[in-house]
Amino acid sequence: xxxxxxxxxxxxxxxxxxxxxxxxxxxxxxxxxxxxxxxxxxxxxxxxxxxxxxxxxxxxxxxxxxxxxxxxxxx
Amino acid sequence: xxxxxxxxxxxxxxxxxxxxxxxxxxxxxxxxxxxxxxxxxxxxxxxxxxxxxxxxxxxxxxxxxxxxxxxxxxx
Numbered sequence: 001x002x003x004x005x006x007x008x009x010x011x012x013x014x015x016x017x018x019x020x021x022x023x024x025x026x027x028x029x030x031x032x033x034x035x036x037x038x039x040x041x042x043x044x045x046x047x048x049x050x051x052x053x054x055x056x057x058x059x060x061x062x063x064x065x066x067x068x069x070x071x072x073x074x075x
Numbered sequence: 076x077x078x079x080x081x082x083x084x085x086x087x088x089x090x091x092x093x094x095x096x097x098x099x100x101x102x103x104x105x106x107x108x109x110x111x112x113x114x115x116x117x118x119x120x121x122x123x124x125x126x127x128x129x130x131x132x133x134x135x136x137x138x139x140x141x142x143x144x145x146x147x148x149x150x
Contacts, residue, residue, distance in 0.1 A: 007133035009130070009143050
């Protein structure tokens with residue numbers, strides 16, 4: 001469950017990760033492998049449950065082959 | 076000292092924070108006050124020593140009155 005104190009940015013980020021991952025045709029497991037993160041971690045990120053750090057944002061953006069700022073772009 | 080394993084994104088973020096803070100004419104202390112973070116924390120962020128979380132990125136962007144993605148834009 002998403003912490004009530006989590007930022008609106010976290011929610012946008014979560015939605016963007018899922019959007020770009022699906023656009024790339026990657027499963028959560030494949031993205032995790034590319035980013036050298038754990039599959040279950042990617043799942044919690046996509047549900048907005050993680051207060052993800054900038055270094056992990058970088059790993060995911062790199063794995064998705066997009067600039068990190070794209071992941072913080074609000075719709 | 077910056078951890079050797081820190082991401083290049085962290086360094087860009089650090090430089091951007093300082094740039095936008097100075098452009099706004101804010102001291103680290105004033106930015107900290109606006110963002111409800113500690114002054115010394117802002118200092119460590121600007122030196123790239125913090126693996127800052129997305130919720131704190133949001134607080135700082137809000138305090139600087141800019142979209143969060145601006146802080147992740149590489150020069």
